[in-house]
Amino acid sequence: MTDIQFNSSNQQFHLCNDNISYVMKLLPDGELVQVYVGEKIPNPKDLSYTISTQNRPLSLFSEENNNNYAMQLIRREYPDYGNGDFRIHALEIMQENGSHITCFKYKSHEIFSGKKTLPSLPATYVEDDLEATTLEITLHDPEIDVDCVLSYSIFQDFDAITRNTKFVNHSNTPYHLTKAMSFNLDLPDQDYHMITLAGVWAREREIVRTPLRHGIQGIYSNRGHSSSEHNPFLALVRPNTDEFQGECFGFTLVYSGNHLAEVEADTQGMCRVSVGIHPQGFDWKLTDSFQTPEAILVYSKDGLNKMSQTFHNLLGKRLCRGYWRDKPRPILLNNWEATGMNFSETQILDMAKEGKELGVELFVLDDGWFGGRDHDKRGLGDWFVTDEKKLPSGIAGLSQKMKEIGIDFGLWFEPEMVNEDSQLFREHPDYVLCTPNREKSLGRNQYVLDFSNPEVVDCIYNMMAKLLKEADISYVKWDMNRYITQCYSEKLPKDQQGEVFHRYILGVYALYQKLIDQFPKVLFESCASGGSRFDAGMLFYAPQTWASDDTDAIERTKIQYGTSMLYPTSSIGAHVSVVPNHHNHRVTPFLTRNHVAMFGAFGYELDLSVLCSEEKKVVAEQISYYKMYRSVFQYGKFYRLANPFSENVCSWMSVTEDKSEAMVLYCQILAVPNVMTKFLKCKGLNANQLYSVEGFTETFTGNELMNIGIPIYSDMWAQSLPDFTSKLFHIQSL
Ligand code: DGJ
Secondary structure (H helix, E strand, O other), X not given: OOEEEEEOOOOEEEEEOOOEEEEEEEOOOOOEEEEEEEEOOOOOOOOHHHOOOOOOOOOOOXXXXXXXXXXXXXXXXXXXXXXXXXXXXXXXXXXXXOOOOOOXXXXXXXXXXXXXXXXXXXXXXXXXXXXXXXXXXXXXXOOOOEEEEEEEEEEOOOOEEXXXXXXXXXXXXXXXXXXXXXXEEEEOOOOOEEEEEEOOOOOOOEEEEEEOOOEEEEEEEOOOXXXXXXEEEEEEEOOOOOOOOEOEEEEEEEOOOOEEEXXXXXXXXXXXXXXXXXXXXXXXXXXXXXXXXXXXXXXXXXXXXXXXXXHHHHHHHHOOOOOOOOOOOXXXXXXXXXXXXXXXXXXXXXXXXXXXXXXOOEEEEOOOOEOOOOOOOEOOOOOOOEOOOOOOOHHHHHHHHHHHHOOEEEEEEOOOEEEOEOHHHHHOHHHEOOOOOOOOOOEOOEEEEOOOOHHHHHHHHHHHHHHHHHOOOOEEEEOOOOOOOOOOOOOOOHHHHHHHHHHHHHHHHHHHHHHHHHOOOOEEEEOEOOEOOOOHHHHOOOOEEEOOOOOOHHHHHHHHHHHOOOOOHHHEEEEEOOOOOOOOOOOOOHHHHHHHHHOOEEEEOOOHHHOOHHHHHHHHHHHHHHHHHHHHHHHOEEEEEEOOOOOOEEEEEEEOOOOOEEEXXXXXXXXXXXXXXXXXXXXOOOOOOEEEEOOOOOEEEHHHHHHOOEEEOOOOOOOOOOOOOEEEEEEEEO
């Protein structure tokens, strides 16, 4: 159960559920400070003794008559700028007189059951008010008459606290909000390692772990989307923390635009974590109010696996929404790697027929079906012009033919983009983001539409909605293939140009929401040149994301392993493709490609009709196997067992909630000569339960499987499995 108490005698707030506590305190002058976060402390006493009140050389006091504490030495909940705290600050407001000094102190608070939604922004939610309790603390700066409302929700079933901040301007002066972080957390020491998910196209979300050093370190995106360079995720873990033991704080931002997450290890031995919209280029004209995105803090005292499982549950169950949230995700066949933009209706229907025969449930027609798009210089934006040379029956006709075949039909869009060679651009050159009197830069031969302009969003909505109404479409792949540059909107006045990046993302969310309202059963899969917009914000609208254009099974072990740090398996789009792989030319066994992709929203990215009969047989078997165990793969509790970033093996497993069944992947990267039998220790089983393990005639107790492990035999020449070979073990309780 969750509880939030305010003890008026010691001015202390305590937020807790069964496992975690978060404690804050009001100082006599109304300054709000953090005093404890971590494992639950039931009924904490007055924790004033944790607040530094000693005077130190060069400390500054914000009030002349109050030198009880120095700003630089206390742990502040939402640090403002310019009053003697020289660490990174959470907010900045430019005022008419040129000052950006503010001084926010406690004004009031409110505690209530449940959790509010955030207008126009994605956020975690509750289905019953008993699932969470919320505290809203209003801070106020009387000089500018602005409130800053800090909102905290603690969940009953997840060891997580969500936060967001709202600024309300009660004055008649339009200030400029130039920094508005969602989250600040000051911790009393800095004995941590920082974990982030860095990457690049085709190598998304590689796990990077470094000890904290003095100074500021962090991750960011200023590309207009969350990016493959730095996923909006950061964890602070103790140096001895590993997958199964040790303390971890994990942070993410429920947002898909520019972001910044920083950690400052100061020279007094404390550290500060700050998460929110990137302030670079951000300048919001604060006439009435501004709402930040939500940030999530997850706490685990039992290692990274536990932290990830909390994220998986929270994001999977209380961030993803709608018809598809808990449903088995369809096995799909996508034509992109097989045909690119060069296809005919006959070819597409042949692929779909073959897919249907082998058990595929959904055919996805990727890029190239519209606006004369034989190459990537033409057509984006013309979602009303089907390429009739390729598809003589149009999209509606094609979808009917798919229906006759008995397979669902999905379609690719890139709603936020336009090519110069398109009817949309010829009619509306004013619809693109560009800076007056400067060159517009092209990326993949396309411009970015000005989604900060609701007229543009409506125009794209009308085209997409018409098609979704006319044709039988059950899935949409929403792509986004370039970064945002020359970010300027013709529609906004000069003093609001700093709002364009954020308004753009609000426009993206608005379009998603309109489509979801109108077509609630359509499954959306988000994509941005593969996995460049894999973030919690997107999951609110699109329950799955194409994890990477890199479909090589060995690269995928790393990509999916890193992605699993916070995103649930059901959200990870993972497909089997041809060899040599298109991106790294590696040749991996068909089975390995299948095994790795099965731990995700599974599908194929190749022309099944050109496979030989033996391969087709394997595909049919794999698909029926996947269907049998789909819920274990997609919705089981996920455990990482061997790390492909540091070991020559990747291993993970997925266990049903009742521990009766599990699926285990063991994937050898390179073969090693002369090795002994290895034992793969499982996790999450029932110790006293007897289990069968696929491939073994003898049975094992859960205890044996977790403490001794599944034997991985070497062959008679004492060679481990060959390069890139995998094994998949189904474990079943008896
Ligand atoms: C990038 C995506 O990641 C691919 O899967 C494919 O949809 C192409 N775009 C199409 O242009």
